[in-house]
Every structure is written in C-alpha cells, then in structure tokens.
Amino acid sequence: MIKIENLSFIYDGGRKKALDDVSLHVPKGAFYGVAGASCSGKSTLLRAVAGIVPHFMRGRFFGTVTVAGVDTLSAEPQQLARTAGFVGEDIESQLICETVEEEIYFGLENFALPHDEIEVRAAAAMEMLSIASLRGRRISSLSGGQKQKTALAAMIALSPQILILDNPSAELDPAATENLYSALAELNAGGMTIITAEQKAGVLCRFATHMTILKEGRALASAPVQQVMDDTELLRDAGIMLPRRAELSSRLKAEGLYSGGTPLDIQQAAGMVKGIMQ
Amino acid sequence: MKGLLECDGGKGVIYAVNPSLKVIIAFAAGMSAFAVKSISGALFIALFTIAAAYFSGLGKKAVSTALLIAKISILFFVIQLLCVRRGNPILNLGFFSITDAGLYYAVMMALKLIAASLPLVLVLSATKRSDLANSLVYNLHIPFKYAFALTTTLNFIPGLASEMAQVMEAQKARGVDFEIKNPIKKAALIVPLCLPLMLSCVRRTENSAIAAQLRGFELRGRGSAYKKYPLGMKDAIAVLACAVVLSAAFIL
C-alpha cells in the first residue's frame, strides 16, 4: 500500500538529515506504528507519505515514496488526500472551522459528497470517537483532548483508504488513548490501513501489527510488532521508553527465568508470570 | 476585546438576513454614515443600527462597541476641535482657540466614526464565519478559496486577541505589571510581545493552510455546502428598510 525506498530528506534551512535512507513497506490493511524519540524523524516520515514533504514543506528529497501505486513526487498532495488522510501533530492548526460540526462537515462538503451522506458520515465519525455531545461547541472552547478527537473525527468521516496520524494521543489521558486506539483497531479491522507515530511504544505494541523504530532519521528496524518488541536493546538504544511489561520480561530473561517473547499486553504478561511460577 | 467579532448564534433580525446581503447592507450603511452631511443623519444611522441590534439580542454589545469606538475617536475629536479655525471662538486656550464650527465638526467626526463602523462590527458578530463564506460562494459566486481566505482573516483577529491575553497572563505571573497608566510605557511592554506572537500565528496559519488543502478545500464548488442560502422575503424587507433609513439619513 505504501512503499518507501531509500528516502532521505533535508529541510530547507536545516543542516541535518531529517530522514536518512529509510526504506519501508506498509502492506494493505496493516496497522503500522512508527516509534522514536523526539526529533527522530517520525513526523517527517509521515509528512512524506502524505506528500506534504516535499510539496508543502520544501527541502532536498532523495528516494521514492509510492502510495497506493502513485508516486508522491508526481502527484499533488490534494490528489493523494482522498486516498491517504493525514492529521498532523500541531492539533490547533489542524482545526480550521469555528464549531465541531462545521469542522467535520468541512472535508465532506469539499469533496462534494451527497447531502444525506454528509450527515450520516459525520454522525458516525462523532459516535465512533464519542464526541457527539460536542457537536455544536466552538472549537476554541474545547480541551486539548477534545480538539484531538475532533480533528480525527473530521478525517475518519472522509473514510480514506489510509489513515496517517502523527502523535494522536499527545493530548489524551490514558483512558482516552485506549478508546482512541480501540476505535482505530475497529477501522483497521474494517480494512483501513493505518500508520501512526508515537514517542512511546506502550500503546503501539498492543494495537499495531507492524512497527518501525526511528533514530536520528534512520530506521533501525521495520518488522512485525512482536519481532521489534523482542529486541529490547534496540528499543533502548533508540531512546524509546519501554512499557513495564517489556522491562519486566527483559529482566527475567537476563536472570534466565524466561525465554519467550516480550508480552505485548497485560494478558500475555500475566501468562508469562504464571508460567514462571508454575 | 474578547468575543468582539465572534458569533455565538442567536435569533433576531440581524441573524435572519442572508449573510452576504447583510454584509453588503452594513457596508452601505457605513459608507452612508461617512457621506451624510449632518449630525442628525449620522446619529440616525447609529441609533437605527443600535435598534436593529437590540431586536437581535445584541443591544449590550452594540452600546459597548459604540463606546469603544467613541474612545478611539477621542483623538480625532481633540485634533478637530483644536485645528478648525473658522466660526466664532467660544473658548481661548492661548495659541489654540475652540470655535463653534470646530465643536460641530468634532462631534460630527466622532459620530460618523461610530455610525460607520458599528453596522459592520454588529453584522460580523451576528454571522458565523462558515455561513458568510458559504453564502459568498453561493450567492455572489465568489470562489471558495477567496471567501475562505477572507473569513479566516476575520477569525485571525479574535484569535490573536485571545493569544495576546494568554501571553499577558503568563507575563503577569512572572511579575510584569501591565496595569500602569502611562500609555507609552504600556506600549513599550506590549509591543515586544506582539512580534513573536504574530510569527507564531503566521506559522500556524501556514499549517492550517496545509491542513485545509489536504481536506480538499480547493475542490469546493458552489453546490458543495451542506446548508443552502436562498434569498427570500426577509431579505427583500431588509433591503427595503435599509434603503428607507439611508435615504432618510441623507435628507435629515
């Protein structure tokens, strides 16, 4: 679905490579997590997939990015937009209308959807992120988390084939993060390809099918999530905070008490502990 | 400043008129207020605007806005008062003297400023940005790109104001005192804060422009909007009322 080959990028005015020879293949229907410390290039990678880099944010671009068979260099980002929906990390600037309802209608109106469908889709998207009660509220009166959900709902309503989310949980509390990722998992189960960037690996490893680890613009690993999570040394090297269950399993491994894979969720962690106790 | 040009939705005459039409009416009223020859004409327009605002539940806003503009026009008032030499002197202040003609023109100037800006400010306070943009596209066939740019610029003002308030709060928390009376010293405190604020606003606007394009904003056509903005009886009445009031203002 997304094919990135030897991608390097230097922003105009920047000295360092924001991305350094990154290659990545995102299969159709995957839920791809991009993890890395601050400044590791996550946002830049996602911008490249959406065509923002290099069309709107200029710089020196090497390599190729193909999205649903279209080379992003030859296509305008607006053309890509119907296939690949992007929600950036600076949430304030992603919201362009005055009220939540208008925000969600905005894209639907632009793409000239039939009127009855606009309402159905808007309602479904708001329902999915449980913001139906915010419908008439002014954007400026919302909390950070509510803004984040609004921006996401506006994109989900467009039901793109690929959903690209940069730091979607940045403004959310743990419970809301959980709900958001459950909603994303539901969309993913419905066939949507999803790619999200997060600084922390905790939530990604539970929901993603694949993961890429970035460090200083380089992809240290790109593989199915279990494989990436098992290499705790690499995760530490990339400056990624490990979830506690991964920390625990790696210590137990070091002590020679456990030899399985890193538990991705609490159930697996419980299974690991049970196994050791027996 | 807070909420100056923001519309929170409401009911009443101003809300009911077609968005494009009411902006045109407000412009016409504003222009007329500048063009009228007499104090009573300008006063008539101002009072009529306040009445229309009152029947839209915006009475308080109208009065406070009028007072705000009055404050701004004090400077013009003083200059007019002191510089007009014609007419009979009523007060001598050494080099300057105040004449009856000077007083007349100064009052007229202040009134005209109020009467000219009030209609537009009120109409913008009673019109949602999206409605205005959509109606400009639908009724006046303006490309959405420009309509959207215009309404976004209007949004910029309250946005900047609220951000300014936030920055000033933060500075106050660090012990900067903004409550000083001396306007020059106050400006010296505020102006250096403005530039970085403008820059961050510009950057955000750039990001917003990207976000808007990615959501297909350039594809939007005349029939795309969810709401429709047909012209009706209410609008005909509004035009008629406006024509009558403005003609009366010129005769007065």
Ligand SMILES: Nc1ncnc2c1ncn2[C@@H]1O[C@H](COP(=O)(O)OP(=O)(O)OP(=O)(O)O)[C@@H](O)[C@H]1O
């Ligand atoms: N608009 C820009 N102009 C110039 N340089 C930029 C720009 N955006 C990012 N960079 C640089 O590119 C590199 C990668 O930044 P990027 O924003 O992709 O990191 P990130 O992994 O998303 O970080 P974070 O977790 O903080 O969001 C950094 O060195 C950064 O300074």
Ligand SMILES: [Mg+2]
């Ligand atoms: Mg980032």
